[in-house]
Amino acid sequence: MWNNLLTNSNFQLFLRIIFASLFIFSGGTKISVPEEFAVSISNYRLLPIELVNFFAIIIPWIEIITGILLLFGFFVKENSFILTFLLGVFTIMVFIAMIRGLNIECGCFGTKGGQKVGLLKIFENLIYLVIGILIYKFSKYHKILLK
């Protein structure tokens, strides 16, 4: 029964809408202000200063392009893989920041009104990670799944 639900195309579409809109929104808040996002990334102190800007420039675009492709059902396995991987990396970064006791904004959705890093953020991310894995695992291997 679970298998039927999880592979159901409407249920998969529902999961994709939730998962993809998270990234489209998150990328959208950062895309035009790379400088602010670069500051957020450097606050984590995990990347050498030379690489911070490069990632600040490309991550929002990856989020938006993959998010849109996923939403409309193009390359579902590939895109859900990319976004789940990205989210996994973000979660590990938040976790490391938390155990190091950094008092920083997570920078997840731009810098204004941002959330602080902490357990709540990690819990939230874990839920989204589960959704990402469900899409990756149970979506059918079609190029176009929007129907």
Add this chain to the structure above:
Amino acid sequence: MKNKFFLNIIKILFFSAIAALLFNTFNENGIPVLGEEKTYPTYESGSGSVENLPPRQVTLSQAFEMFESGEATMIDARDNWDFADGHIANAINIPEFSFNPKDGKVSALDKERTYIIYCGSDDCDISKRLADQLYKLGFSNILFFEEGFEGWMNSGFPIKLGDGNVE
């Protein structure tokens, strides 16, 4: 199937990166692709505290002079256990890692006063980060010196050794 899968992923990422870099080139808020270390102006004595100047770098001997004349207060940006091991005499400890503008220690500071921030040695940068944070809060006279506590101690300037107990 697997090969195609990863090939597609590479294509998507590549396409996104190209779009991002192109956009960044034409975006008026665009930033340089390779980040650079931030540079700070150096302090010139007598430049005063009238204007709201960004953080400036002082030499170790300038820092000592201002410390001795009582012109400046020292701020230790390291963690409280480093501070508890030993610090510059009369320094205030504001750990940069857990910096919070609403913290009592921060709000007790006088925004017009001169503060000299330091950290461990010349290979740490938290003194600069703390300087930037305080500058953003409207502090007008924030200085730092590169040599840190190690350089200060090696020059034989006054320190206070602690018992390692965090207050």
